[in-house]
Amino acid sequence: MSFPDSSWKVAWITGASSGIGRELASLLDTRAGKVVVSARSSEKLDKLAAGSQAIKPYPLDVTDETAVSACVDSIESDLGPIDLAVFCAGTWAIMDQGEIDIDAIRSGVEVNYMGVVNALAALVPRMRERGQGHVAIVASVAGYRGLPRATAYGPTKAALINLAETLKSELEPFGITVSVVNPGFVDTPMTSDNPFPMPGIMPADKAAQALLAGLEKRRFEIIFPRGFVYAVKLLRILPYRLFFWYVSRTMIDKKG
Ligand SMILES: NC(=O)c1ccc[n+]([C@@H]2O[C@H](COP(=O)([O-])OP(=O)(O)OC[C@H]3O[C@@H](n4cnc5c(N)ncnc54)[C@H](OP(=O)(O)O)[C@@H]3O)[C@@H](O)[C@H]2O)c1
Numbered sequence: 001m002s003f004p005d006s007s008w009k010v011a012w013i014t015g016a017s018s019g020i021g022r023e024l025a026s027l028l029d030t031r032a033g034k035v036v037v038s039a040r041s042s043e044k045l046d047k048l049a050a051g052s053q054a055i056k057p058y059p060l061d062v063t064d065e066t067a068v069s070a071c072v073d074s075i076e077s078d079l080g081p082i083d084l085a086v087f088c089a090g091t092w093a094i095m096d097q098g099e100i101d102i103d104a105i106r107s108g109v110e111v112n113y114m115g116v117v118n119a120l121a122a123l124v125p126r127m128r129e130r131g132q133g134h135v136a137i138v139a140s141v142a143g144y145r146g147l148p149r150a151t152a153y154g155p156t157k158a159a160l161i162n163l164a165e166t167l168k169s170e171l172e173p174f175g176i177t178v179s180v181v182n183p184g185f186v187d188t189p190m191t192s193d194n195p196f197p198m199p200g201i202m203p204a205d206k207a208a209q210a211l212l213a214g215l216e217k218r219r220f221e222i223i224f225p226r227g228f229v230y231a232v233k234l235l236r237i238l239p240y241r242l243f244f245w246y247v248s249r250t251m252i253d254k255k256g
Contacts, residue, residue, distance in 0.1 A: 008032040008084040008134075012075060014062055014119060015089030017044035019188030020138070023208035024086060029054050031212075034079045038062075038071065039089065062089045062115030072122040084215065085123055086136045086181075087116045092190050095151045097253055104152040112156035116163070128174045135171075136179040136215060136222070137164045141229055143182070144236040145243065148251045168220055177218050181211055184228035200228030 011032040015021040017039035028035045029052050037045050038060040045057035056079065060071045075082060091111045093104045116137055127133030142150050143157030164180035171178055185191060185198035186207040202210075202225045214222030223229040235243065 010034045010079050010082045011084040012036040012082045013086045014038045017041040019204055020186055020207050021088035023204045024211055025055055027208050027212050036075050062118055063110045065118045068118040069122040084134045087119055088138045089115050093152045094149050108152040108156045113159050127176050131175040134177040136181055138181040141182050141184050141232040144232055179222055181222045184225050200225045
């Protein structure tokens, strides 16, 4: 597989200790000058960086606004301006039908949504000043519509899609490219315990290849696996009556 334009000097990936972020870091290792990897598990980041010239671990909890800002300061003073940032850090918790688990919901908002906002707040002013940069926000097809058992996850991904749409228009005039990444199912630690069928599930290395190809082409929406995502897009355009009929027949336990 060849990629046309790998001109990133410093790429930063959050959520790079496992899954899609980790695979993307390995792919970028030979394509970007420096690949900064962040997540909370510093040992996993060190292991990923071992034997690589380009991969540099900067452990981080994305929910800590002050730490995120300090991390961006350190990366840029140590290695130079970040020209690509891919925000992969995320958490998923399956909910019981009808359950409103406030702790799980708050954690989803803090990691999935505010984690991205914290990183954007630290990075975007710098990119605006430089008049260039590319930020990619990893959301999910789970953000297309409200689906059962996803109360702590789907709304955070819907918010990220909306945020990316807003930022694309706003930041383009400043020379900043914005992408939103909407994967279907990918085989990672996040999905390993899912008790339901996962149609079209894709290996994480293939997902990272598709993600990188989309970044190279500077696409706004990057999707994979394409077939499954197109099917969910169809669900998104169904009128409510048909949508709820379909969900109730296929995803709802009538006994509650
Ligand atoms: N797998 C799928 O089917 C799928 C589908 C759609 C979207 N996605 C999205 O794709 C992204 C990557 O998911 P994945 O499947 O690769 O899952 P994963 O293997 O569980 O990776 C999640 C990453 O996020 C990091 N993380 C979690 N909380 C963090 C925090 N507070 N601060 C910093 N890092 C944190 C984890 O590292 P530490 O625990 O070391 O911090 C890990 O590196 C997520 O945003 C996910 O929602 C995945």
